[in-house]
Amino acid sequence: MSTEPDTAAPPAPSPADRPDEAPARRFWAVRRIPAALVALVLLGGTGLLLYDVAAVRADRTAMQWRRDLADELATRPLDDVWVLTGAAVAVVLGLWLLVLALTPGLRAVLPMRRRHADVRAGLDRDAAALILRDRAMEVSGVQSVRVRAGRRKVKVRAVSHFRELGDVRADLDTVTATAIDELGLAHPPAPTVRVARPPKKG
Numbered sequence: 089m090s091t092e093p094d095t096a097a098p099p100a101p102s103p104a105d106r107p108d109e110a111p112a113r114r115f116w117a118v119r120r121i122p123a124a125l126v127a128l129v130l131l132g133g134t135g136l137l138l139y140d141v142a143a144v145r146a147d148r149t150a151m152q153w154r155r156d157l158a159d160e161l162a163t164r165p166l167d168d169v170w171v172l173t174g175a176a177v178a179v180v181l182g183l184w185l186l187v188l189a190l191t192p193g194l195r196a197v198l199p200m201r202r203r204h205a206d207v208r209a210g211l212d213r214d215a216a217a218l219i220l221r222d223r224a225m226e227v228s229g230v231q232s233v234r235v236r237a238g239r240r241k242v243k244v245r246a247v248s249h250f251r252e253l254g255d256v257r258a259d260l261d262t263v264t265a266t267a268i269d270e271l272g273l274a275h276p277p278a279p280t281v282r283v284a285r286p287p288k289k290g
Contacts, residue, residue, distance in 0.1 A: 113192075
């Protein structure tokens with residue numbers, strides 16, 4: 089099977105070349121499940137603690153778990169393995185929550201150009217790859233195409249059963265660059281095209 093080296097098509101015009109467009113930013117994930125779990129844990133723990141404090145104020149005995157916890161915290165040394173393990177778990181959970189709070193998420197949604205300041209739109213990466221694949225299949229000589237669309241790069245892997253590989257690759261470069269620009273993405277990914285012959289049978 090013969091292959092041709094990767095080629096990068098000229099990048100599409102950047103948003104800076106379109107001064108009349110509003111800046112487009114990534115979409116932020118709602119993250120309902122992590123938020124709901126954290127809220128439930130905090131609500132349950134706070135409610136249980138407040139109930140026990142109120143019971144002690146009413147001249148009742150504190151719950152056994154709170155007395156055991158107070159004894160452990162008072163007597164167990166700080167270099168104990170369980171204390172260190174608990175601290176490490178708390179740090180990891182805290183860092184995880186900070187990452188969730190400070191990062192937008194939704195990596196599968198590519199923001200589109202904003203021609204109106206009050207309108208935002210996004211395109212799913214799989215949908216973008218499907219559109220680019222359909223456009224690539226229209227090139228003469230292309231037998232099959234695989235497209236992987238990322239936030240910064242689009243990888244096109246085509247199989248050509250006739251025509252010169254260089255001619256097919258040149259057409260794919262043009263078609264892919266044009267199709268990416270027509271997607272209307274705020275940050276058009278750079279395309280990389282590779283063309284190869286189908287594997288020989290037998």
